[in-house]
Amino acid sequence: MVALSVLFLLLSAQFVFVAQVIVYAGAVMVLFLFVIALMGPAKEIGRSRLRFQTSLSALFVLALFGLLWAMLQGVQYRQPEQTDLNAFGTVQWIGVYLFTNYLYPFELTSILLLVAAIGAIYLSRKEGDER
Amino acid sequence: MSGFSAGGSQLDTSWFLLLAAVLFILGTIGVLVRRNPLVILICIELMLNAANLTLVAFSRQLQNYEGQLFALMSMTVAAAEAVVGLAILVDIFRHRDAEDIDDLSELKG
Numbered sequence: 001m002v003a004l005s006v007l008f009l010l011l012s013a014q015f016v017f018v019a020q021v022i023v024y025a026g027a028v029m030v031l032f033l034f035v036i037a038l039m040g041p042a043k044e045i046g047r048s049r050l051r052f053q054t055s056l057s058a059l060f061v062l063a064l065f066g067l068l069w070a071m072l073q074g075v076q077y078r079q080p081e082q083t084d085l086n087a088f089g090t091v092q093w094i095g096v097y098l099f100t101n102y103l104y105p106f107e108l109t110s111i112l113l114l115v116a117a118i119g120a121i122y123l124s125r126k127e128g129d130e131r
Numbered sequence: 132m133s134g135f136s137a138g139g140s141q142l143d144t145s146w147f148l149l150l151a152a153v154l155f156i157l158g159t160i161g162v163l164v165r166r167n168p169l170v171i172l173i174c175i176e177l178m179l180n181a182a183n184l185t186l187v188a189f190s191r192q193l194q195n196y197e198g199q200l201f202a203l204m205s206m207t208v209a210a211a212e213a214v215v216g217l218a219i220l221v222d223i224f225r226h227r228d229a230e231d232i233d234d235l236s237e238l239k240g
Protein backbone atom coordinates (compact mmCIF):
# COMPACT_ATOMS: atom_id res chain seq x y z
CA MET A 1 0.00 0.00 0.00
CA VAL A 2 2.83 2.38 0.84
CA ALA A 3 4.59 1.45 -2.41
CA LEU A 4 1.40 2.21 -4.29
CA SER A 5 1.21 5.61 -2.61
CA VAL A 6 4.76 6.36 -3.81
CA LEU A 7 3.55 5.54 -7.31
CA PHE A 8 0.79 8.09 -6.84
CA LEU A 9 3.40 10.66 -5.93
CA LEU A 10 5.27 9.73 -9.09
CA LEU A 11 2.11 10.39 -11.06
CA SER A 12 2.03 13.88 -9.53
CA ALA A 13 -1.03 13.23 -7.45
CA GLN A 14 0.13 14.66 -4.14
CA PHE A 15 -3.20 14.79 -2.39
CA VAL A 16 -4.12 11.25 -3.40
CA PHE A 17 -0.71 10.19 -2.10
CA VAL A 18 -1.31 11.68 1.32
CA ALA A 19 -4.82 10.29 1.45
CA GLN A 20 -3.54 6.85 0.51
CA VAL A 21 -0.92 6.88 3.25
CA ILE A 22 -3.37 8.04 5.90
CA VAL A 23 -6.39 6.00 4.88
CA TYR A 24 -4.78 2.73 3.84
CA ALA A 25 -1.47 2.43 5.64
CA GLY A 26 -2.87 4.27 8.64
CA ALA A 27 -6.47 3.30 9.10
CA VAL A 28 -7.49 0.27 7.10
CA MET A 29 -4.40 -1.83 7.74
CA VAL A 30 -4.46 -1.06 11.47
CA LEU A 31 -8.10 -2.08 11.50
CA PHE A 32 -7.23 -5.36 9.81
CA LEU A 33 -4.44 -5.90 12.34
CA PHE A 34 -6.83 -5.30 15.22
CA VAL A 35 -9.33 -7.79 13.85
CA ILE A 36 -6.59 -10.38 13.29
CA ALA A 37 -5.39 -9.84 16.85
CA LEU A 38 -8.96 -10.21 18.07
CA MET A 39 -9.57 -13.47 16.28
CA GLY A 40 -6.20 -15.05 16.75
CA PRO A 41 -3.99 -16.27 13.95
CA ALA A 42 -6.08 -17.88 11.28
CA LYS A 43 -5.10 -21.29 10.12
CA GLU A 44 -5.66 -22.07 6.50
CA ILE A 45 -7.22 -25.42 5.86
CA GLY A 46 -6.64 -26.93 2.47
CA ARG A 47 -10.08 -28.43 2.20
CA SER A 48 -12.19 -26.94 -0.48
CA ARG A 49 -15.76 -27.79 -1.24
CA LEU A 50 -15.46 -27.41 -4.97
CA ARG A 51 -13.16 -30.08 -6.27
CA PHE A 52 -11.63 -28.28 -9.20
CA GLN A 53 -11.67 -24.83 -7.66
CA THR A 54 -7.95 -24.14 -7.81
CA SER A 55 -7.46 -25.27 -11.38
CA LEU A 56 -10.66 -23.57 -12.48
CA SER A 57 -9.62 -20.32 -10.86
CA ALA A 58 -6.18 -20.57 -12.47
CA LEU A 59 -7.87 -20.95 -15.85
CA PHE A 60 -10.16 -18.01 -15.16
CA VAL A 61 -7.30 -15.82 -13.99
CA LEU A 62 -5.24 -16.67 -17.07
CA ALA A 63 -8.17 -15.78 -19.31
CA LEU A 64 -8.68 -12.50 -17.45
CA PHE A 65 -5.02 -11.58 -17.69
CA GLY A 66 -5.00 -12.37 -21.41
CA LEU A 67 -8.03 -10.15 -21.87
CA LEU A 68 -6.39 -7.30 -19.97
CA TRP A 69 -3.15 -7.75 -21.91
CA ALA A 70 -5.02 -7.63 -25.22
CA MET A 71 -6.81 -4.48 -24.08
CA LEU A 72 -3.51 -2.88 -23.10
CA GLN A 73 -2.08 -3.59 -26.54
CA GLY A 74 -4.88 -1.70 -28.22
CA VAL A 75 -4.83 1.43 -26.10
CA GLN A 76 -4.46 4.61 -28.10
CA TYR A 77 -3.27 7.47 -25.97
CA ARG A 78 -4.85 10.82 -26.61
CA GLN A 79 -2.70 13.90 -26.41
CA PRO A 80 -3.29 15.67 -23.13
CA GLU A 81 -5.12 18.91 -22.83
CA GLN A 82 -2.29 21.19 -21.85
CA THR A 83 -3.10 22.46 -18.42
CA ASP A 84 -0.66 23.99 -16.02
CA LEU A 85 1.64 21.23 -14.84
CA ASN A 86 2.79 23.16 -11.79
CA ALA A 87 -0.67 23.26 -10.32
CA PHE A 88 -1.54 19.71 -11.31
CA GLY A 89 -2.43 17.48 -8.41
CA THR A 90 -1.75 19.92 -5.61
CA VAL A 91 -3.95 20.18 -2.58
CA GLN A 92 -5.23 23.60 -3.57
CA TRP A 93 -6.25 22.38 -6.98
CA ILE A 94 -8.02 19.30 -5.62
CA GLY A 95 -9.80 21.41 -3.03
CA VAL A 96 -11.06 23.90 -5.56
CA TYR A 97 -12.60 21.19 -7.71
CA LEU A 98 -13.88 19.22 -4.75
CA PHE A 99 -15.80 22.17 -3.39
CA THR A 100 -17.08 23.63 -6.63
CA ASN A 101 -17.77 21.12 -9.38
CA TYR A 102 -17.94 18.05 -7.20
CA LEU A 103 -19.66 19.35 -4.08
CA TYR A 104 -22.61 16.98 -4.41
CA PRO A 105 -20.61 13.71 -4.55
CA PHE A 106 -18.42 15.06 -1.77
CA GLU A 107 -21.43 15.47 0.50
CA LEU A 108 -22.71 12.07 -0.58
CA THR A 109 -19.46 10.41 0.48
CA SER A 110 -19.62 12.15 3.84
CA ILE A 111 -23.12 10.73 4.37
CA LEU A 112 -21.79 7.31 3.30
CA LEU A 113 -19.01 7.48 5.87
CA LEU A 114 -21.49 8.45 8.59
CA VAL A 115 -23.73 5.52 7.67
CA ALA A 116 -20.74 3.15 7.68
CA ALA A 117 -19.62 4.32 11.11
CA ILE A 118 -23.12 3.92 12.58
CA GLY A 119 -23.48 0.50 10.97
CA ALA A 120 -20.13 -0.70 12.27
CA ILE A 121 -20.98 0.43 15.80
CA TYR A 122 -24.36 -1.26 15.59
CA LEU A 123 -22.91 -4.52 14.26
CA SER A 124 -20.09 -4.80 16.74
CA ARG A 125 -21.93 -3.98 19.95
CA LYS A 126 -22.28 -6.62 22.61
CA GLU A 127 -25.24 -8.96 22.84
CA GLY A 128 -28.13 -7.73 24.93
CA ASP A 129 -26.88 -4.19 24.86
CA GLU A 130 -29.98 -2.75 23.22
CA ARG A 131 -32.28 -0.87 25.48
CA MET B 132 9.04 16.16 -12.47
CA SER B 133 10.39 15.29 -15.88
CA GLY B 134 9.28 17.01 -19.01
CA PHE B 135 6.02 15.92 -20.48
CA SER B 136 7.07 14.63 -23.86
CA ALA B 137 4.68 12.44 -25.78
CA GLY B 138 6.72 9.26 -26.09
CA GLY B 139 7.90 9.03 -22.50
CA SER B 140 4.48 9.66 -21.09
CA GLN B 141 2.99 6.93 -23.27
CA LEU B 142 5.52 4.47 -21.95
CA ASP B 143 4.91 5.53 -18.39
CA THR B 144 1.17 5.22 -18.63
CA SER B 145 1.27 1.78 -20.21
CA TRP B 146 3.61 0.53 -17.49
CA PHE B 147 1.33 1.86 -14.80
CA LEU B 148 -1.65 0.21 -16.47
CA LEU B 149 0.23 -3.09 -16.65
CA LEU B 150 1.10 -2.88 -12.96
CA ALA B 151 -2.54 -2.16 -12.13
CA ALA B 152 -3.58 -5.19 -14.18
CA VAL B 153 -1.11 -7.41 -12.32
CA LEU B 154 -2.34 -6.12 -8.95
CA PHE B 155 -5.93 -6.74 -9.96
CA ILE B 156 -5.06 -10.28 -11.06
CA LEU B 157 -3.35 -10.93 -7.72
CA GLY B 158 -6.47 -9.76 -5.91
CA THR B 159 -8.61 -12.02 -8.07
CA ILE B 160 -6.40 -15.02 -7.33
CA GLY B 161 -6.69 -14.29 -3.63
CA VAL B 162 -10.46 -14.04 -3.72
CA LEU B 163 -10.80 -17.24 -5.75
CA VAL B 164 -8.30 -19.47 -4.00
CA ARG B 165 -8.04 -18.47 -0.33
CA ARG B 166 -10.61 -19.72 2.16
CA ASN B 167 -10.26 -17.21 4.97
CA PRO B 168 -12.83 -14.40 4.86
CA LEU B 169 -10.33 -11.92 6.28
CA VAL B 170 -7.82 -12.61 3.52
CA ILE B 171 -10.59 -12.29 0.94
CA LEU B 172 -11.42 -8.82 2.31
CA ILE B 173 -7.77 -7.78 2.03
CA CYS B 174 -7.68 -9.03 -1.57
CA ILE B 175 -10.78 -7.00 -2.39
CA GLU B 176 -8.96 -3.94 -1.06
CA LEU B 177 -6.06 -4.82 -3.34
CA MET B 178 -8.36 -4.91 -6.37
CA LEU B 179 -9.86 -1.54 -5.43
CA ASN B 180 -6.34 -0.14 -5.17
CA ALA B 181 -5.50 -1.43 -8.63
CA ALA B 182 -8.53 0.38 -10.02
CA ASN B 183 -7.40 3.53 -8.20
CA LEU B 184 -3.98 3.26 -9.80
CA THR B 185 -5.55 3.04 -13.23
CA LEU B 186 -7.68 6.11 -12.54
CA VAL B 187 -4.72 8.18 -11.38
CA ALA B 188 -2.55 7.02 -14.28
CA PHE B 189 -5.14 8.10 -16.83
CA SER B 190 -5.64 11.33 -14.93
CA ARG B 191 -1.95 12.03 -15.35
CA GLN B 192 -1.96 11.00 -18.99
CA LEU B 193 -4.89 13.22 -19.95
CA GLN B 194 -3.93 16.03 -17.53
CA ASN B 195 -7.44 15.76 -16.27
CA TYR B 196 -8.58 16.24 -12.70
CA GLU B 197 -11.60 13.92 -12.73
CA GLY B 198 -9.52 10.76 -12.37
CA GLN B 199 -7.90 11.87 -9.13
CA LEU B 200 -11.20 13.05 -7.68
CA PHE B 201 -12.83 9.76 -8.57
CA ALA B 202 -9.91 7.92 -6.98
CA LEU B 203 -10.50 9.87 -3.76
CA MET B 204 -14.20 8.98 -3.84
CA SER B 205 -13.46 5.31 -4.38
CA MET B 206 -10.93 5.43 -1.55
CA THR B 207 -13.63 6.60 0.87
CA VAL B 208 -15.97 3.93 -0.44
CA ALA B 209 -13.24 1.31 0.08
CA ALA B 210 -12.68 2.49 3.66
CA ALA B 211 -16.41 2.30 4.40
CA GLU B 212 -16.56 -1.15 2.85
CA ALA B 213 -13.63 -2.37 4.93
CA VAL B 214 -15.19 -1.05 8.14
CA VAL B 215 -18.59 -2.61 7.55
CA GLY B 216 -17.12 -5.90 6.30
CA LEU B 217 -14.85 -6.21 9.31
CA ALA B 218 -17.72 -5.45 11.67
CA ILE B 219 -19.80 -8.19 10.04
CA LEU B 220 -16.85 -10.56 10.31
CA VAL B 221 -16.33 -9.82 14.00
CA ASP B 222 -20.03 -10.43 14.60
CA ILE B 223 -19.89 -13.74 12.71
CA PHE B 224 -16.77 -14.88 14.55
CA ARG B 225 -18.41 -14.08 17.84
CA HIS B 226 -21.34 -16.35 17.10
CA ARG B 227 -19.56 -19.25 15.48
CA ASP B 228 -16.09 -20.44 14.73
CA ALA B 229 -15.84 -20.03 11.00
CA GLU B 230 -12.45 -20.31 9.41
CA ASP B 231 -13.79 -21.30 6.04
CA ILE B 232 -15.86 -19.03 3.87
CA ASP B 233 -18.01 -22.00 2.86
CA ASP B 234 -19.19 -22.42 6.46
CA LEU B 235 -21.11 -19.18 6.06
CA SER B 236 -23.31 -20.30 3.25
CA GLU B 237 -26.68 -19.91 4.93
CA LEU B 238 -28.41 -16.59 5.38
CA LYS B 239 -30.32 -17.33 8.55
CA GLY B 240 -28.14 -16.78 11.60
